[in-house]
Amino acid sequence: MQESPKSIYIKTFGCQMNVYDSDRMSGLLAHQGYALEKDIRKADVVLINTCSIRDKSEHKVLSLLGELKALKKTNPGKVLGITGCVGQRMGRTLLQKAPHLDIVMGPDAIDRVGNLVGTVLKKGERVLDVQFDADRKRTYSQPSIVYRAKPVEFLTIMKGCDHFCTYCIVPFTRGREKSRPIAEVIHDVKKFVAQGTKEITFLGQNINTYGKGTPENLSQLVEEADRVEGLERIRYITSHPRDLGEDLIAQFGSISKLCPSLHLPFQAGSDSVLKAMSRLYTRDEYLYKIERLRHYCPDISLSTDVIVGFPGETDKDFEETLKVLSQVEFGGAYLFKYSPRPGTRAFAYGEEVPEPVKEQRLLQAQRLVHEILDRQNKQMIGKTTQVLVEALDKKAKNYTGRNPHGKLVHVFNAGEACVGKTIVVEITEATGSNLRGYYVDAPRTQRQIQALSPSSFL
Ligand code: SF4
Missing domain, CATH: 3.40.50.12160 (Methylthiotransferase, N-terminal domain)
Incomplete structure (x- = not known):
C-alpha cells in the first residue's frame, strides 16, 4: 500500500x-x-x-x-x-x-x-x-521559492550583516552578509511578474551593501529590475545610513519604478548614544543623507526605527531623538524600548534606563510621531493618489493597497476586479495610520497619471 x-x-x-x-x-x-x-x-x-x-x-x-x-x-x-x-x-x-x-x-x-x-x-x-554557511557567494538551492500570484511580493536578495551594532542579535543569528547574484534575483522577479506581481520589495538586513565582495551592487540590481517589463514598482529594505551612498540616493530621482519611499533607521538622535550603539554615523551625517534624498526626490516619504532607553541614554539624549523626529517629519516610525539581548555587547553595558522612564519616553515619542502622521495624512484629503490594490481587508470590509509613498489606503468602492491594478483614489478621510477614499478613474499607468496631475501626490 x-x-x-x-x-x-x-x-x-x-x-x-x-x-x-x-x-x-x-x-x-x-x-x-x-x-x-x-x-x-x-x-x-x-x-x-x-x-x-x-x-x-x-x-x-x-x-x-x-x-x-x-x-x-x-x-x-x-x-x-x-x-x-x-x-x-x-x-x-x-x-x-x-x-x-x-x-x-x-x-x-x-x-x-x-x-x-x-x-x-x-x-x-x-x-x-545551527551551522553557518561558510561560502559567502553561495546561492540558494532551487526550487526554494514559491512563485505566488500576489500583486506585491518580498524577495530576499541577501542575508546576514557585517555590522555589529552593539544592541543587535542579527549578526549572531544570521551570520555574515551573503548576496544572491543579480541574474538569479532578476530570474525570480520575472517569475513573480509572470504570475501577476506588480511590486517587488528587495529584502536584506543591510541592503545597501548588497553584492559586497562581488562586482555587483544594489544600484545595478535596481537598474536591471527597472527594465523588467510588467513590473511597476521597486522598493528595498533595510537601509543603513552609513552605507546609503550617493549613487543609491540619486536613483530616487532617476529610476521611474523606484518608489519615492525609504526606510532609514536613525535609532537615536544623540551622537553619544549613536557611538555607544556603534551605528557608525553622527546625527548630522544622518540628516545630510535626508537632505540629499530630498534633493533628488523632494516628495520622498521616509520612515525610520528608533530605540528609546538605550543604556546610558539621558533626558538630554532623548530630547535629541525627539528633535530629529520633529525635524525630519517621518511618514512612519517604528519605536521600540531597548531590549537587552544576551550575547550582544550592549548586554554588558549596565546603566539600564529604568523601565518606567523607558515607558514614558516611548509614549512621548509615539505621541509626537502620531501627531506628525495625522497632520501629513490630513493634508491628503481632497487629493488623488495611485493605489496598487492588494487584497480585501476582511475586518474593514473594503479593499486596500498602498500608494507609491507606501501609505496604506482603504478604497471604499473598489472590488475584486481591482486587485493587482493601480487605480486612482481620491482621499476623503485620513487617520494617523491610514488614508481612505474612493476609486475615481479607470486604471492608467503611473506616467499617464503623473502627466494628468503632477502635483497631486503626497
Ligand atoms: S541593526 Fe542592522 S546594521 Fe546593525 S547589526 Fe543589526 S542588522 Fe546589522
Whole structure:
C-alpha cells in the first residue's frame, strides 16, 4: 500500500525575512512531496519559524513550547521543530530544555530542511543544525521559492550583516552578509511578474551593501529590475545610513519604478548614544543623507526605527531623538524600548534606563510621531493618489493597497476586479495610520497619471 503524503504546518514569527524563509521551507518540502496543512493539530510536521530580535518575541516562542508539548502528548509521532533566529541563538540548549522537540535549526540550515525532517521521520533521531554557511557567494538551492500570484511580493536578495551594532542579535543569528547574484534575483522577479506581481520589495538586513565582495551592487540590481517589463514598482529594505551612498540616493530621482519611499533607521538622535550603539554615523551625517534624498526626490516619504532607553541614554539624549523626529517629519516610525539581548555587547553595558522612564519616553515619542502622521495624512484629503490594490481587508470590509509613498489606503468602492491594478483614489478621510477614499478613474499607468496631475501626490 502506498504511504499517504506527510503534511506540514509552518508558523512564522517576526520580520518579512522570516516570512520569506518560511515560504522557502514550504517550497522545498512541497518539492519533496509534503502537503501544506493549515491546522496545527492535523499536521505530521510542525515547524515554528522564530524571531529573537527582542526579548518579548523570544518569550512568545518559549511559551509556545508548552502548547507543542501538549500536541506531542496527543500524537507522539508528530515531528516538532524550532527554526529561525531562536533556534540559532539557543541551539542545543533548546533541544535539552524541550525534550519534545525533534528539530532545532537556524536560518542558514533552510536548504537542508528536507533532510532534517527526513532524518527524524526515518531514523527517529533528534537533530540540531545551527551551522553557518561558510561560502559567502553561495546561492540558494532551487526550487526554494514559491512563485505566488500576489500583486506585491518580498524577495530576499541577501542575508546576514557585517555590522555589529552593539544592541543587535542579527549578526549572531544570521551570520555574515551573503548576496544572491543579480541574474538569479532578476530570474525570480520575472517569475513573480509572470504570475501577476506588480511590486517587488528587495529584502536584506543591510541592503545597501548588497553584492559586497562581488562586482555587483544594489544600484545595478535596481537598474536591471527597472527594465523588467510588467513590473511597476521597486522598493528595498533595510537601509543603513552609513552605507546609503550617493549613487543609491540619486536613483530616487532617476529610476521611474523606484518608489519615492525609504526606510532609514536613525535609532537615536544623540551622537553619544549613536557611538555607544556603534551605528557608525553622527546625527548630522544622518540628516545630510535626508537632505540629499530630498534633493533628488523632494516628495520622498521616509520612515525610520528608533530605540528609546538605550543604556546610558539621558533626558538630554532623548530630547535629541525627539528633535530629529520633529525635524525630519517621518511618514512612519517604528519605536521600540531597548531590549537587552544576551550575547550582544550592549548586554554588558549596565546603566539600564529604568523601565518606567523607558515607558514614558516611548509614549512621548509615539505621541509626537502620531501627531506628525495625522497632520501629513490630513493634508491628503481632497487629493488623488495611485493605489496598487492588494487584497480585501476582511475586518474593514473594503479593499486596500498602498500608494507609491507606501501609505496604506482603504478604497471604499473598489472590488475584486481591482486587485493587482493601480487605480486612482481620491482621499476623503485620513487617520494617523491610514488614508481612505474612493476609486475615481479607470486604471492608467503611473506616467499617464503623473502627466494628468503632477502635483497631486503626497
Ligand atoms: S546594521 Fe542592522 S542588522 Fe546589522 S547589526 Fe546593525 S541593526 Fe543589526
